[in-house]
Amino acid sequence: MTKNSLLDWKPVSPPPRALLDGCYVRLEPLDAQHHGEDLWHALQGPESDPALWDYLPYGPFADRDAFETWLAGKQATDDPLFFTVIDKATARAVGLLSFLRIAPADGCIEIGHIAFGRAMQRSPASTEAIWLLMRLAMDGLGNRRLEWKCNARNARSRRAAERLGFTQEGLFRQHAVIKGQNRDTAWFSIIDSEWPQRREAFVRWLSPDNFDKQGKQRQRLEELRSR
Template structure:
C-alpha cells in the first residue's frame, strides 16, 4: 500500500475500503464547514457513498502512471482530510490538485505540507511539468495554500463552479517543475 511520510506527525496514504467509515465520519462531522465550498458533500450521505468514492479513487491509479490519485492525510495516525490529483493529463504532463480538511485539523499546517508532498510526487516521481491549484476566489483559506507554496497566480475563471445554487469564480495558480526544483534546491 502506498504511504508517503511527510514528517513525524503527518503522512499521506492511499485509501482502502476499510477507510470508508472513518472517511464518512470525518465528512459528516465537518459537513457544514465543507459544504460551503464543495458541491460533493451533500452527495456523501452514508458509509456506502464513501466506499464508492474510495473505489473510484483506486481505479484512478492508472491515470497517474501507477501512483494513487487520491490520498488520505493522516495526522498523528488519525484521518484529517484528503489531498489528490483531481485531473491528470499524462500526454501534456500536467495535473490539478484538490484538497479538503476537517475543521478539527485546521491551522496545523497539514494541508500545506500535504500539498508540498504531492507536488514533489508529481514532479519528481510522475514526471509532470505543470501543476495547478484552483480555489474559489472567496475561499481565502484554500487560496492561502498555493500562495504559501509560491505558486503563480494566473487569473480567474469566472463562474466556473456551482455550489449550493451559487456560481463561484476560481482563481487559478500554477507551478512548473523547473520552478519547484529551484525552490527545493
C-alpha cells in the same frame, strides 16, 4: 527559444496508487472500507469544520451510508486519484486530497479535492500532506506544471495557494455551476523552473528545527521562499 523550436520533452508517467510517507503524515490510497469510519468523524463529526464543504462540489452528506457510497466511488477512480491523510501520531485518517486533471503527455497535473479535518487545519501536517503530492508530481514524476484551482470566493483556498508558492494566473469567469451557484474559478500554477526554490523552502520549513517546543513555527514558508 524561438517560437517554433521543439521541446526536449517526453511524456511522464501517471501518479501511482502508492503510499507516500512523511514526518507528520503518510498518504495512503483511499480505501473506503478501511478509512471510512475515521474520515466520517474527521469530516462530518461533532468536531468537524462546518465550512469544509462550502466550496466543494459535493457534501455535506445526509448520513454515513451516503458518505461511504461517495467514498467508494472515489476509491474506484484514477482521475481524480484520491489519497487519505493518516496522522502518524494517532494512526487515524484525518483528511482527503487528490491528483486530478492528470495529463502525462503535457506534463501537467493538479492538486485538489482537499478536505482536511479541523485538527489538521493550519498545522504542519496539512502543509506536509500537500507537499508530499507536490514533491511526487514535480520530482518523482517530472511534470512541467502543477495546478491549483478554486472558487474565486474561497478566500481560504486562495490564501493557501499563495502561501504554498503558487502563482495566480487569472480568473475564469462563469467557469462552472456548482450546487446551483455560479463559480468563477481562480487558476494558480507552479512550473518546473520555479520548483527548485519552492522545494528548498518546503524542506527548510518542515524541518524540526523550524518549530519551537510548543510547535510554533520560527519562520514562515513565505519568508523562506523569499531568500
